Amino acid sequence: MDFLGDGLRRAVHLLLSGDAEVLGITLLTLKVALLATTCACALGIPAGFVLASRPFWGRRAALTVVNTALAFPTVVVGLLLFGVLSRHGPLGELGWLYTWQAIVVADVLLALPIAAALSAAAVQGVDPRIRRTAETLGASPWRAAWTVAREARFGLAAVVTAAFGQSVAEVGAALIVGGNIRGQTRTLTTAVALHTAQGDFGMALALGLILLLLALLVNVALQALQGGGRA
């Protein structure tokens, strides 16, 4: 148990001393996770609305694809993306392999099915009379969708939380396409993996604590945005 105690002491010291490397890793992690969450939600929430709102040809197949993608192993996504972004891959010219942009793309691919599936479930949970009423009162399709979204706000907030959770905690794909390069693509999770392997538990624990703190802060912020849960 000694290593835990030592680790905690080291973690507190690192956090309080404002270590430049820890700060850099934290800021990069936050940037990558927020950008990936924004992209995943911007694409996934409308997709969830479409899947949940009206029957269309191929809807069942689309739902199956989304639900299957939920269980996609992250290292496999990393591997496929590695192939796509590598020099001879279809998107090799972008030169994104081993950059933070590659980690964002991997995180978006992993968070997108979560955002789509959870928003479809949230929209399906809204009383169908809400959309009908909005439509009969003359709302445009956009206004009707916004009205449904307001009723599904708790479910949609959970979508953002889950997408952020997926992005901030991603390690497998981030290691493969990011390469864990110090000062460039090292995120909190890849740094924790590295320092644990090197036996530097203090550093690993400090970074782990920051990761938990980030998740906590995002949840608190989202709850505050929901306005205390009033109907």
Place this chain on the structure above:
Amino acid sequence: MLELRGVRHRYEGRTVLDLEQFVVPRGALVAIVGPNGSGKSTLLRLLALLERPSVGAVWLDGQPARHTAVWRRRVTLVEQRPILFRGTVRDNLGYGLTARGLRRAAVDSKLEAIAERLAIASLLGRQRRELSEGEIQRVAVARALALEPEVLLLDEPVSSADRAATQQLYHALAAERDRGRTICLASHQLEDAYRWSDDLRALAEGRLAPVTPENLFRVDIPDGPAGATRHVRVGPLEIAVATDRAGAAILAVAPSDMFLSREPLPSSARNVFSGRVTRLVRPRPGLVHVTADVGVELVAAVTEEGVRELGLAPGEPVTYAFKASAVRVF
């Protein structure tokens, strides 16, 4: 003006509505009556352009209607169990007006006027969770009326209202009709539908029923031994019904199954009720619908000759009789 042509509508392989033609004329107050599951709500949703019929089309002013917001703004539906959006009653009343691009001041003045007319001004600041079912229903009607649609559709608009609120609402609807608004409502309450509408249609199993829908009563049939005649309370009356069913049901007696006399006559009919004639209506030449108040309103179909022979006129005494087997149970 609003019309269904050749409409057949199916849910999960079952035909729930089959209407060759259904017309709601401009400026009329049309009532649709019929038991639960007869297709009234589906009919209203099709008329409101909220659902597309499996076969056939909805026509508005001689043009096939499109299922877009622009067309829907001409027809507004108040559902049987209306739902309010998140926010206050004021937010709800202003919803459709804002959707039409009205400015804040115009929205406020319109919604305050309608709230005054439907006596809900005191509710404007309340949240939806602070309202009773009856209040929600009134707010939903006001929310639709505020839009001044060409056609207003209402599905059981008074199912949660008390008697006073019901009369107030029907007065408001009649006033709207007098201003030229077209109204079509579905109701279980025959008495009110008959009193307030210009045109009464009956729906049974998705089709227009061949019988006129007079003498429909929503009742609770008591349990009893199989084969025995049940006695069912309808207002102050006790009606004998030949049925083995129990529980909630709709009773219907065709006006042509009613026998009329000035005095009670010896007959095998189990249901004999006396009262006074309230009005005579001639739906077509030679036929008279005689309505009398015998505790509830009953309607009998009589020939002109019969009316003359019995000396039937408003205020005259009359006795209605019908057999227990003439009462149909839905």
